[in-house]
Amino acid sequence: MNAAVRAVVRMGIYVGAKVYFIHEGYQGMVDGGDNIKEATWESVSSMLQVGYQGMVDGGDNIKEATWESVSSMLQVGGTVIGSARCKEFRSHEGRLKAAHNLVQHGISNLCVIGGDGSLTGANLFREEWSGLLNELQEQDLGGTVIGSARCKEFRSHEGRLKAAHNLVQHGISNLCVIGGDGSLTGANLFREEWSGLLNELQEQGLIDEEAARRNSELHIVGMVGSIDNDFCGTDMTIGTDSALHRIIEVVDAIMTTAQRSR
Structure with a gap:
């Protein structure tokens, strides 16, 4: 997951886009505030x-660490x-x-x-x-450096209205959503409702006509993240390879311990 996040951030910066982290998934989008922060090249290092x-x-x-990062260090005291x-x-x-x-x-x-x-x-x-x-x-602290969280509020129209308001405030009209069936279904529904949400925000006086015009379209890229590898259209979902490696490491550790404990 983190590799995917880093790839999105660095490619976005490479093509000249302003990239934002939305921490804690849809919950962060609904809550806004410090959950939405601009990402830099260094922030994914x-x-x-x-x-x-x-x-x-x-x-x-x-x-x-790289080979070069430990060059010329023997002359320096301490660490x-x-x-x-x-x-x-x-x-x-x-x-x-x-x-x-x-x-x-x-x-x-x-x-x-x-x-x-x-x-x-x-x-x-x-x-x-x-x-x-x-x-x-x-x-639920694993997975990604920007956090992920289930968000009951996003399932309601009022929650999605809050999320839309927070995105417009930051000038965000492009989303990259990494997740499974629930995350991607929610993203599609959000996209379908986008125009109506902007109209509601205008009627409530939360955004002006110019802000609605600038953010009139919501573009979404969906990246399939599932350790079960149970989605069509992709050879291997994000998270599957990491999960398999962890399983192999744990099994190897158990075997090694068992062989030495008799």
Whole structure:
């Protein structure tokens, strides 16, 4: 999912478009405010820095390393990626945040360099890992860096009217929707109602005639996201490959543990 989000953002920027993140899916579109933010080239980049604190904070602290990124570093003392004590990581909530950030970046292997505190923390993190993943699933925190959320309000006409108002306020008339049957069906209904929603917003005095004219058409690209790979028209849905890799990794880990525990 994150790879798809990054591809959309960077291609949009490449062709000269202004690209926005709508955090938490349709819920973010209905709520508006800080859920709708302009995306930049850097906002979809990522790497791991400042120790456990960086793992808890996530964001730009987690970035991919390259061969060149570790060149010319032997002359420098300390560590180029920084280190920091992290009180938050000592709490269950902090480790839950750290697990979420690692999952978002597809990281399942850690190399921890440190003393007693760092290594004890790493061991505790490993022991709790399965439980943390279960919690993240229950809280629906996996999937994508911009978040996803089911939105009952968007199923109502009033909810879609709010969403339309928020999009017009940001001058957004093109949407890329990544999801399954519910998300794509909702997107199609939103598109069909768009003209009527703009008329209602005008009648209520929430937008003027010029804003309605500028945003008179809503263009939607639908990208199929489903770990079940159960949609026609695509060889492999977004999320399927990641899910299969996770399954294989878990099975391999179980087999390795079983072979060594007799």
